[in-house]
Amino acid sequence: MQLPSIFIFSKKSSLFFFLLLRFYTSSAQPDLQAKPFMWADKNIGKSQINNFNRNKLPVISKKVGSAQKNYFFLGNFFGMIDYFTDTYKDEFQYLHVYIGVCYGINPIPAGYNKKLILIFAPSSSLDINNNLGFYILPSKFEAGNPLKFKIDIQQEKEWTENYIKAMPLGTINPKNPDNQFNDNHTHVKSLSETRCITYCKQDLDDLKWVKDYYKPKYPISENAAGFLGAYSSKGIPAGSLKGRFKKRITTQFEFLDNANKIFYLDDIPGFLKLPDGVSECLNDIDNGQLCPTFCE
DSSP states (O other): OOOOSSOOOOEEOOSSOOOOOOOSSOOSOOOOOSOOSSOOOHHHHHHHHHHHHHHTHHHHHHHHTSOOOOOEEETTHHHHHHHHHHHHGGGOOEEEEEEEEOOSSSOOOTTOTTOEEEEEEEESSSOTTOBSOEEOOSSOOOTTOGGGGEEOHHHHHHHHHHHHHHOOGGGSOTTOGGGEEEOTTTOOEEEOOOOEEEEEHHHHHHHHHHHHHHTTTSOEEEEEEEEEEEOBTTBSOSSTTTTOSTTOEEEEEEEEETTSOEEOGGGSTTGGGSOOOOOSSOSEEOOOTTOOSEEO
16 A cells, blocks of 8 residues: 655554444443544643644744644534545545645635644545545534635645745754655655644544543533644654654644533543554554554
8 A cells, every 4th residue: 555655653553453342232332442542641642742832833933934823723523524424435534634834825714824724634545645625624614514614735735835844844853764755756855844644534433432432421522622742852652663753743632522621531530441442444553642643
């Protein structure tokens, strides 16, 4: 299979998939058997967000010429995922999340001029050139008005190029081969930070299932919070890739409650005693705070 073009976070997973008890003859809610794959300890997530805010955000702000924020309110995020499923059906197998900076081609969403933004691209494959569309969430997603949230490929290209120009390259090791981008057309390698992160659609489905499992008892909403994070100087903290990708940018996604405050699964009694989940559809993967699988 074709993989993203810069690098792949690769942690060998078990041959066993993350299994949930399914419905058979009973309509009762099955028990949760494992943590969702797209989860990591909340303290790791907080630490990575702090790393980004301290070391990356000021550099990006200076290069763009505008003070940046590192909080993205993703209104009806799970409703957007449902829309992708209903619209693109079996073609929707992966979700590519690009980092962009909004200036240049209009329309620019209100409040986002020269600001960081996350761009969501449902895709049929790991190949980042096989996107089915590009969407942003500057306001709460409306399934009945999807064009309000859709951008064209020229906007996506210019906004991601703006981010590439602002990447904090001075914060990563220029000699590390993990940090080399291989251009698909020229095949010339250049120093690069993380540009795009890809998620398995089935892992997103499992995350939604866990949300719905806990929702009758806890006030988990359909909204999410997005952040940018960064590994420390020690790199990935655990697994087969421990110590690699030092100081690289990653993404963080968190559940929100009905008051739009962060809701950590870690705080649910008994949750941390569950075994770790593994990916539903990827063999070479890196677990993260509701995030990374393949990162380019």
